Amino acid sequence: MTKSKKEIIGIRSVSKIYNLGDTVVKALDNVSLSIFENDFISIMGPSGSGKSTLMNIIGCLDVPTNGSYKFNNEKISEMKDSQLADIRNQKIGFVFQTFNLLPKLNALQNVEVPLVYSNLKRLKRTEKAKEALNIVGLSDRINHKPNELSGGQRQRVAIARALVNKPSIILADEPTGNLDSKSGTDILNFFDDLHKAGNTLIIVTHEQSVAKRAKRRIEIFDGKITLDE
């Protein structure tokens, strides 16, 4: 962690508080975190620890109750809904545990989805989507629907979709959680490659073996960061 690296994410004293009737839940409690270019981070914590909330805030799916969040020096915490959508579209690549592919679209169309919401011409879209599928090694499966692909292949389509807009960070939530160990290892090896290629990666997981791959490990408990090394 050299300070000369560019800070992509700057979280300062962020709290997220849920009001559930008469109980108040502090999902995040005064958390501060900096994430730099080409970091490879794992975030660990038991369920209910606040790691999903942290991920949602990093991923601009949710906004903090208090504190400030800067993404590439832009103040996310003060942005409108449509601006958040544009940040998600352009700057963040999501990889989910359950893949979250659209079942009615084929691999190529699934990868094109983020491009639909950017101002790209159709031909350019297809070209970029094919390129991304090529990176994950699925050039021969572009016309397959998700239900015609194996779990590992589906997750690779999802990674291609995350990569297609060349995001600043890739945010993976339990990316190997629904995969057998062989496919899981493949995906993790692929993440290593992405890191070496200069990408910034954040993996949320509860498995030690997955977390060990990362170069920087963060643990969270009761809404507070308990380890950052």
Place this chain on the structure above:
Amino acid sequence: MNRIINYLIDVVRGVLFYFSQTKLRTALTLLGITVGVSSIIAIMTVLATFEKSTDQVVADVRTNVFYITRENPIEVSFGNNNKWARNKPKITWSEYEQLKRSLKLTKNMSAVVSEEPSDRTFSVGKKEFKSRLQSFWAADGDMLSLYKYDIVDGRNIQNIDIQNRSRVAIIGSAIKKELFPFVNPVGKEIKIDNIPFEIIALTDEKGEIAGQSMDSMVGIPISTYLKYFGGKWNRTDLQLVLESDSVENIDNATDEAIGVFRAIRKIPPGQPNNFYIATNDQLMDTFGEFTSYLKTFIGLITGISLLVAGIGIANIMLVSLNERIKEIGIRKALGARRSDIFMQFLIEAILISILGGLVGIVLGLSFGNIVALFLEQDPVIPFEWVFYSLQICASMGIIFGLYPAIRASRLNPIDSMRYD
């Protein structure tokens, strides 16, 4: 701009796929709109064929002609409660003769009894003319020239025929075609309700007005009619056909006729006419008024059916929304704005209703033109109504797609992605 083109392509692709997955449901949703739109189009097509053929005939009939009748032949007024106007007496022969003596601006005038359609039988030997829409008229004077019939063969009814109450008849080309397919009918005998008449003339072919053949007609002298069919002279309700000396003078001639006829009937000033007087133009206006009432009525009914169809669209969009909560969540996470999701749903609703509308237009045009063909009219396409229908469909899509689209756009991506 690319963003909008992207939507359209994606949405159309999505909608088509969605339709193919839920064929029955989509078909049922479309059905409501289809029924509504096809009924508008069918009725407008039929009306358009009527209007077209009527316009042609009106152009054929002289414009310096006007009529005095007991009732408006195409009555559309509602609740005319004036006592004077309600108890309209028949127009009698003596009134006709008084009028004829007094009018200065009217060049020609004749009394006509017209049975349209007539239930009299026209027969030759044992062969009977079969048509539900035959007309039978009797006139005092030159009925043929008023309607611009030309005599193909034979002679017109003359004063001597009227004086002698001769049993002579003029027949239209449709009667000739059926009863005298191979011979010249002039000089032959035709029986009207089993009373023999000598055919003195055959007229040229005139075609149809509002689906009614102008050629299925038989005409005789009015005196003969009153003797054999009409009963007492002063009991028969006459229609008076008047002709001013020029088109420019028709208003004056009409005013004069009204004034004289009111005087004959001793109608006090301030009371409405207890007879109906109209020029050909006014008759056409009345016909136009009639069709516009019909259009309003049809509009009301289709409006209700389209409202029901629209609720169906709203319902199907809400069902579709519930089925796609997860998809919406994923799309939002991947960068779809609220407005993107909103537009996607709205365009989908518009597409569904326009698709239903297009099917309705095709069905309506087919049905309307089948009716037109059945009435032996030329097929027409009421373009303005096709255009209105598409507009109505698009607005229905917008109105009834609005609420589902707003709901879809407000879904929270985090919760939606977890939804199963």
